[in-house]
Amino acid sequence: MYVLYAIISLTSLGLLLGLLLGIAAQYLKVESSPIVDELEALLPNSQCGQCGFLGCRPAAEALAEGKAPPTLCPPGGSALVEQIAALLGVDVDLSTVAEPELLVARVSEDTCTGCTRCFKVCPTDAIVGAPKQIHVVVADACIACKKCVAVCPTECLQMHPAEVTLRNWRWAKPTPVFTVESDALC
């Protein structure tokens, strides 16, 4: 008899909760996963497409679904990988992640015709100029998306490595003479 009571009460409880959950899923539905928004906020948002996705939003969706590895974004470098891995709660081997080379666009003043095409496509308004005037790139605002390079008719816009100054000079990483086994960290 007690067994029957237990079965009946637990079954009815299960059904009731299932129904509640079903209703909640219908009425409290989230349009998009909040983790996707968080991931998108981490990504550079330059929509460069180097990861193979159409932009940062699709990349973030793929990351959230686990279809892409946290190391997908080449411009982000290991700093971004570390942040993504922390958000998704996964372990990644950072020693294989290549650090991105810092690039900035620069206008060659000999060939610029002042066609204004580049500053119309610049997503951060980093190019200043006027029709038939030589344009110039504000290096601090350039995000190296290379959109201007693609539209320049005279190929006067080229990517150059960012200039090293006393302000951004850093010590190089010591090169290990021997390799460390993966279990050396404990």
Place this chain on the structure above:
Amino acid sequence: MLRTLFAKPRLRGGVHAEERKSATENSPVITHFPLPKKLYIPLQQHVGKPAEPIIKVGDTVLKGQLLAYSQGMISAPVHAPSSGLIVDVNDYPAPHPSALPIRTIVLETDGKDEWLAVPSVEDPFLLPPEEISLRVGAAGIVGLGGATFPTAVKLNMGRENQVQTLIINGAECEPYLTCDDRLMQERAVAIIDGVRLMLHGMGTASAVVAIEDNKHHAHAAMYTAALSYPHIQVIQIPTRYPMGWDRQLIRYVTGKEIPVGARSSELGVTIHNVGTAYAVHKAIRFGQPLVNRIVTVSGGAVGQPMNVEVPLGTLISELFSFCQVNTDKTARIIMGGPMMGDALPHSTLPVVKGTSGVLALTQDELRDKQEQPCIRCASCVTVCPAGLRPLDMANNIRINQLDTAVDLGLKDCISCGCCSYICPSNIPLVQYFKYASGEVMARQQAQHKSEQTKKLMDARTARLDKIAQIQAEEERERLAAKAERERRLAAEAAAEAEENA
């Protein structure tokens, strides 16, 4: 008794490196260094914002004349180290391991070394304390122990926080360097006067001059000079690198430990170098800005090791030729001490305010041994004065786990080099930490840039939307006007037709 038993140890970590000070510690400071033909004066010789020049190329200046004024809260002005002609204001290699360009004033000396007429100075103890820090700031004085933090800012902080103890750092714990030692031996009275002026400037009651116990002559000279001032105490401290680190010294002298992220003045203690005290004496008593300093030139490749007083902006190469440095034997040039100093790529770089020594080391003095795997002896943990675990931090940095390294206390690392010095496996520990600190900084800057980028993109999108909206509105108005005009024309045509009919 029990208290002393249970008290925390006053010294943590540290190493006793071979001192190698004997080459220079017993000979007096050379003051007749021949005036160089050209002086290269970088506009940033201090922590903070670079100074802004007020002279033009072609100006003639006198010794001690202001060349560039300080801008911003934390900055220091730069003065002419000798009289002569300004021949250039441009980018020249900086005295930095990268030797990247820095804005520099080039002064061609006229050989007269003529001082600017300085106003006669009345009794400085009648001046208000604020005036002392103003004058110290105007004299371009920065921490001469090597940290180059503007002294006036520190004096102001000391006054605002009502500091009770001023510690004068005469530790000079780095091997080879003896410039502070010689300064204390030869100019003790002036240093003590500088200490009294600093006390007056901060409104502080007492001072402690701490000198490592390997400098007996310096201690004797300072002790004698301070005898008539009971509020200035001269003490001996153990010889143990890095004794001159401010937190270590404060801990030893006062027993207070400065918490992470706090400043020493918040705990009622301020620390200044003996060289800084001497510079304050010169600035307040004689109105002379900081235009020269004592530099230790030593190392195995130096023919005549010595302490020499040189004008700021003197090229290290000229210093080397004066001290008969054998350039063929020189394997490495180091600015500062061998533990924390920076290796310079060449010697055509100027002496700046923070240059306490220049070393020309031979291959025998360097320790370029093969790196071996870590044997987990924990020597680095024992010697770390900041209480960190260097081996764990280095392992994490090696595989780019910088966040973990930061959690382990990377930001508290002072790059003293004790861990690398003691490591039996010759692991470049401190090099890892220097790399990682730079990388963490770079990441913060990248983070900041991506935030700025987002703002720029949002602004652009908002602007484009607004333009599109305005254009759409204009289009609508244009269409409406056109329709109105056609309607009117049609109405007129109809009226005309009616009239005709």
